[in-house]
Amino acid sequence: MTDADPLLSLHSVSTHYGAIQVLRDVDVEIRRGEVVCLLGGNASGKTTLLKTILGYVVPTRGQVLLEGRAITGLPTQRLVGLGLSMVPENRRLFKRMTVRENLELGCYLRRDTDEVEQDYERVFTLFPRVRQRLGQRAGTLSGGEQQMVAMARALMARPKVLLMDEPSMGLAPVLVEQNFEIIREINQQGTTIFVVEQNATMALSIADRGYVLQTGRIVLADSAEHLLANPRMRQAYLGEL
Template sequence: MTDPQPLLSLRGVSTHYGAIQVLRDIDLEIHAGEVVCLLGGNASGKTTMLKTILGYVVPTRGEVLLDGRRITGLPTQRLVGLGVSMVPENRRLFKRMTVRENLEMGCYLRNDSEEVAKDFERVFALFPRVRQRFGQRAGTLSGGEQQMVAMARALMARPKVLLMDEPSMGLAPVLVEQNFEIIREINEQGTTVFVVEQNATMALSIADRGYVLQTGRIVLSGTAESLLSDQRMRTAYLGEL
């Protein structure tokens, strides 16, 4: 049973870039312990929603709340301290820095060194390859290895909610499956996950619930099971609703 108060929520959020409206009256809830996915095609507004949550973009209407607290427009550094961490699209590692240095950037706001050491061991258990590449420059890793490091870096902040932007992008199908299995395991270890993804089948295979975004509006929402079996989901996802 989920907590009645959402861990993360958007209420009536509309976002503009100048005169162009990108998000329209978004209501979305993520409860502690869930995996929730946001599905949609290119230019549907998915990335703008993440930017709005992270404070890169301030909504023109509505509010973003974390644990019932209004966080709309707070600087990203403050949000990381409050428990929001992100794995960005295309990984965006510091490529000239080592894997170790990238992971240390993930925990730079923390001063609990004993717990940080435990989290290094946690990410090594999730990603054995990260331990093997610990002293190597991040830019020399394969795409799959870079994705592991990006996820490990985000987890080093010990987030309450982990945001993931297109985790399947640029990966071979076998790596996509492995990636989503790791996301499921991260959730089972206690981290709430919000996945923004175009690969609807993979995202819904690990999610509890999902939302479908089309031209800035949520056009469908429900349990992962109900969305997978709903013909309207495919229609909306293909932009025909």
């Protein structure tokens, strides 16, 4: 596999919930070292696409590939072991557990103890507040602190691809900006990132490329720069494409 080959890709993926089709022939490629964003309004199918990648939903047609290998339908735990890690919408921390215990869950499949310790130091450097809150129950943290812990927990799996679902949701504007700066820094340290987001301007400001999903179909795909300048972006969000 070369750097030009997709690290993670979806080929002609269609997904149904019963008789309802949610994704329609979706093609997405994420190459090693990129930040790629998936944009779209409510009910466009963005979260279903992430669930399909992670094995929560099995596509009715098409394939998901990681490093050229078909991973469609594999159980989620197996996919985490292969290199996928998720920062879910609304953080989804174990609120009665401490911050330290949440981080430990992020690396529970790993056996490389020395490198795990290195990754603890890495996330504490990225998120100094997390180190300060290690003994505190996750449910007592502010929304911004919970987002830091959710990102740190996902990074403790040392993922090949970090998946993020609506990282700006529920955060004050100043925290959204800080959050996306940290996402950019994580990428610059070598982690490939696929971020699903409604805040198109913020997501495209840190992304290399982007896709726009509307009613389960990819309607636009281009470089982040070109998408920002494309008047059809507004049409896509208003449902006119």
